[in-house]
Amino acid sequence: xxxxxxxxxxxxxxxxxxxxxxxxxxxxxxxxxxxxxxxxxxxxxxxxxxxxxxxxxxxxxxxxxxxxxxxxxxxxxxxxxxxxxxxxxxxxxxxxxxxxxxxxxxxxxxxxxxxxxxxxxxxxxxxxxxxxxxxxxxxxxxxxxxxxxxxxxxxxxxxxxxxxxxxxxxxxxxxxxxxxxxxxxxxxxxxxxxxxxxxxxxxxxxxxxxxxxxxxxxxxxxxxxxxxxxxxxxxxxxxxxxxxxxxxxxxxxxxxxxxxxxxxxxxxxxxxxxxxxxxxxxxxxxxxxxxxxxxxxxxxxxxxxxxxxxxxxxxxxxxxxxxxxxxxxxxxxxxxxxxxxxxxxxxxxxxxxxxxxxxxxxxxxxxxxxxxxxxxxxxxxxxxxxxxxxxxxxxxxxxxxxxxxxxxxxxxxxxxxxxxxxxxxxxxxxxxxxxxxxxxxx
Numbered sequence: 214x215x216x217x218x219x220x221x222x223x224x225x226x227x228x229x230x231x232x233x234x235x236x237x238x239x240x241x242x243x244x245x246x247x248x249x250x251x252x253x254x255x256x257x258x259x260x261x262x263x264x265x266x267x268x269x270x271x272x273x274x275x276x277x278x279x280x281x282x283x284x285x286x287x288x289x290x291x292x293x294x295x296x297x298x299x300x301x302x303x304x305x306x307x308x309x310x311x312x313x314x315x316x317x318x319x320x321x322x323x324x325x326x327x328x329x330x331x332x333x334x335x336x337x338x339x340x341x342x343x344x345x346x347x348x349x350x351x352x353x354x355x356x357x358x359x360x361x362x363x364x365x366x367x368x369x370x371x372x373x374x375x376x377x378x379x380x381x382x383x384x385x386x387x388x389x390x391x392x393x394x395x396x397x398x399x400x401x402x403x404x405x406x407x408x409x410x411x412x413x414x415x416x417x418x419x420x421x422x423x424x425x426x427x428x429x430x431x432x433x434x435x436x437x438x439x440x441x442x443x444x445x446x447x448x449x450x451x452x453x454x455x456x457x458x459x460x461x462x463x464x465x466x467x468x469x470x471x472x473x474x475x476x477x478x479x480x481x482x483x484x485x486x487x488x489x490x491x492x493x494x495x496x497x498x499x500x501x502x503x504x505x506x507x508x509x510x511x512x513x514x515x516x517x518x519x520x521x522x523x524x525x526x527x528x529x530x531x532x533x534x535x536x537x538x539x540x541x542x543x544x545x546x547x548x549x550x551x552x553x554x555x556x557x558x559x560x561x562x563x564x565x566x567x568x569x570x571x572x573x574x575x576x577x578x579x580x581x582x583x584x585x586x587x588x589x590x591x592x593x594x595x596x597x598x599x600x601x602x603x604x605x606x607x608x609x610x611x612x613x614x615x616x617x618x619x620x621x622x623x624x625x626x627x628x629x630x631x632x633x634x635x636x637x638x639x640x641x642x643x644x645x646x647x648x649x650x651x652x653x654x655x
Contacts, residue, residue, distance in 0.1 A: 256442050256446040256513055257442070257513060257514035258438055258439065258442045258443065258446070258513055258514040258515055258517065259514040259516070259570075260514060261514055261516045261517065262514070262516070263507070263511065263516050264343075265340060265343040265344060265503075265504060265507060266295070266299075266343070266344045268507050268516075268520065268521060268522050268534065269332070269336060269340055269344060269503065269521075270291075270332075270521045270522070271291065271295075271330045271331055272331055272332065272333045272521075272523075273329075273331040273420060274290075274294065274328065274329070274330055274331070275328070275329040275408065275420050276327075276328055276329075276398065276399055276405070277325070277326055277328075277329060278326050278364065278399060278402055279326070281402075282323075282407070282408040282409065282410060282420055283402045283405035283406065283407060283408065284405060284406050284408045284420065284422070285398060285405065286405070286406065286540065287540075290398060293394040294328070294330075294394050294398070296394070297391060297392075297393065297394040298345055298362070299344070299345055299346065300346075300389070300390075300391070301345070301346060301372075301387040301388070301389060301390040302346050302348055302387070302388045302390075303345060303346060303347045303348065303372060303385045303386070303387055304347075304348040304349050304385065304386055305349060305386040306351075306352055306374070306383045306384070306385045307383060307385075308381070308382075308383055309382050309383065309384050310380060310382045310383075312382075313380075313382060316415070318377075318380060318416045319410075319412070319416075319418060321382070322361070322375075322418075323410070325363070326363070326364045326365070326399075327361045327362060327363055328361070328362040328363075328364060328395055328398075329360070329361055329362075330359065330360040330361075330362065331358065331359050331420075332357075332358045332359070333358075333521075333522065333523045333524060334358060334522075334524045334525060335358045335376055335378070335379075336356060336357060336358065336503075337354075337355070337356045337501055337503070338352045338355045338356065338357070339501045339504070340503050340504060341357070341374075343504065347385075349385070355374075355376075355381075355383070357374040357375055357376050357381075358375065358376060358377055358378075359374075359375040359377060360373070360374055360375070361373040362387075362392075362395065364392070364395060364396065364399050366387075366390070366392055367392075368388065369386060369387065369388045369390065370386075370387055370390065371384050371385070371386060372384075372385050372386070372387045373385075378414075378416060378417065380416050406422050406423070406424065406426075407422070407423045407424070408420040408421060408422055408423060408586070409421060409423055409586065409587065411586070411590055413601070413604055413605065413606075414602075419606065419607055421585075421586025421587070421589070421590065421607060422586045422609075423585060423586065423587065424585050425582050425583060425584060425585050426582070426583045426585075426609060426627075427580060427581070427582055427583075428541075428580075428581055428583060428609070428627035429578040429579060429580050429581060429627070430578060430579040430580075430581055430624065430625065430626050430627060431538065431539075431574065431575070431578060431625040432575035432577060432578075432616075432622060432623070432624050432625075433571040433572065433573065433574055433575065433622070433623055433625070434573040434575065434621055434622055435479075435570060435572055435621050435622070435623055436570050436621075437568065437569055438517060438567075438568045438569060438570065440463070440474055440481070440568065442513070443472065443481060443513070444465055444472065446512075446513040447470070447472060447483050447513075448465070448467050448470055448472075449467070449470075450467070453467045453468070454466065459473070461475060461477045462474045462476045462477070469485070469486070469487055470483070470484065470487075471483070471484045472484075474568065478547040478548065478549055479549060479567060479568045479569050480547065480548050480549060480565065480567055481564070481565070481566055481567075481568050482563070482564070482565050483561075483563065483564040484562070484563050485557070485561060485562055485563070486562070487557075487560075488556070488557030488558070488559075488560035488561060488562040502525060502527070502532055503522060503525055503532060505556065506532040506534075506554045506556075509554065509561060510534075510552065510554075515552070515566065517567075517569075517570040518536055518570050518571050519536070519537050519538070520534040520535060520536055520537065520552055521534060521535055521537050521542075529555065530555060530562075531553065531554070531555045531556075532553070532554045532555075532556075533551055533552075533553050534551065534552040535550060535551055536550040536551070536567075536613075538571070538611055538625060541609060541610050541611055541627075542608060542611070543610060543611045543612075543613050544610050544611070544612055544613065544630055544637050544639070545612070548565055548567075549567050549613050549615075549623075550567065550613050551565070551566070551567075552565070552566045552567075553565040553566070569621075569623075571623075575622075581626075581627045583609060583627055583628070583629060584629070586607070589629045589631075589640055590607070592640055593607070593631055593640065599633065603633050603634045604631055604632070604633055605632040605633070605634070606631065606632035607629065607630070607632075608629075608630055608631075608632075609627065609628075609629055609630075610627075610630050611625035611626060611627060611628070612625070612627075612639060613625060614626060
């Protein structure tokens with residue numbers, strides 16, 4: 214009897230042991246998943262989101278009519294034109310570059326009455342697809358910096374896409390198209406400023422105002438951006454980030470990434486050396502770098518003011534966006550008016566940006582009269598240390614200056630600037646030039 218009881222007990226214990234072993238093998242605890250790499254999606258510096266068309270904007274719109282050039286400068290008029298073009302269907306792209314003889318590039322450009330839309334750099338066709346309706350699929354690896362639109366046409370007409378540095382011209386067909394907004398502008402050219410063409414190379418010319426330009430100096434009260442939000446957005450796990458005080462700023466690091474905050478210039482620099490690609494030429498991405506850079510800033514609400522795309526380098530994988538106020542670019546030699554991104558093989562390698570937003574405009578405005586484009590050209594050409602071949606662009610803009618007496622106030626002073634090689638410089642009154650901008654790309 215005792216042996217039977219012992220056998221039953223042992224059998225029960227064995228069954229219990231088997232059951233517990235099975236439970237342990239098949240049990241998966243419900244841990245909370247920490248998605249460290251996705252912190253940036255959950256942190257927002259501001260509530261602003263932008264689309265590609267808001268950031269990738271033309272730097273100029275020029276009407277060529279009766280042998281003269283007129284600039285469309287008001288933002289609302291430019292937007293009406295772009296809104297109209299967005300409704301068109303652009304298809305049947307054809308390379309007609311060989312039909313334009315060498316030395317006749319400007320003749321083709323100015324030969325007929327057209328609207329010329331000029332972008333600050335060559336824009337890849339994939340980005341144009343996000344701005345306009347481009348139906349042609351066989352256009353890989355094409356980039357253009359100018360679009361020519363006829364001033365007359367009904368429903369269907371040719372539109373020309375041009376890459377000036379490469380002397381490439383593609384003719385597309387615009388269908389389901391209307392020219393109502395463009396025709397309205399061409400009837401009002403007597404109200405527009407007259408411009409002249411200034412050639413800087415065999416294929417590129419700049420359009421500058423014939424007359425003096427009146428523009429007011431501006432003052433803005435600024436608001437500081439939250440550094441902690443950038444820390445949470447840029448580091449995989451902010452809990453491992455160490456903060457140190459450095460001269461005139463702060464330094465944050467998790468051992469591999471670094472974020473410097475400059476209190477003097479009110480800028481941020483983030484560096485991720487591990488993201489550097491070993492062979493940049495072999496890095497491919499389904500999303501173009503320009504769009505990837507726009508998306509990145511969107512993800513953490515970093516468009517705290519109005520910024521426009523200005524330049525990119527495929528070789529360096531670098532994208533630059535510039536602050537724009539009242540339709541004019543803003544320059545500062547310390548990076549206080551730019552958002553700059555440099556990408557590695559797939560991840561962000563460097564991120565530079567201001568740590569403030571323009572908050573309240575001061576009503577106190579000082580009128581300023583800037584010299585005409587012809588006077589500025591004479592000044593630049595008279596500079597002994599300037600080679601004309603290295604002058605890539607000339608533009609009116611604002612110089613961003615910190616108020617020496619009020620920490621949170623900045624001044625925007627109207628001035629002429631020129632892009633010399635890769636650097637924007639200010640044209641000072643009297644003909645002397647000094648650095649008045651930040652590095653661009655060329």
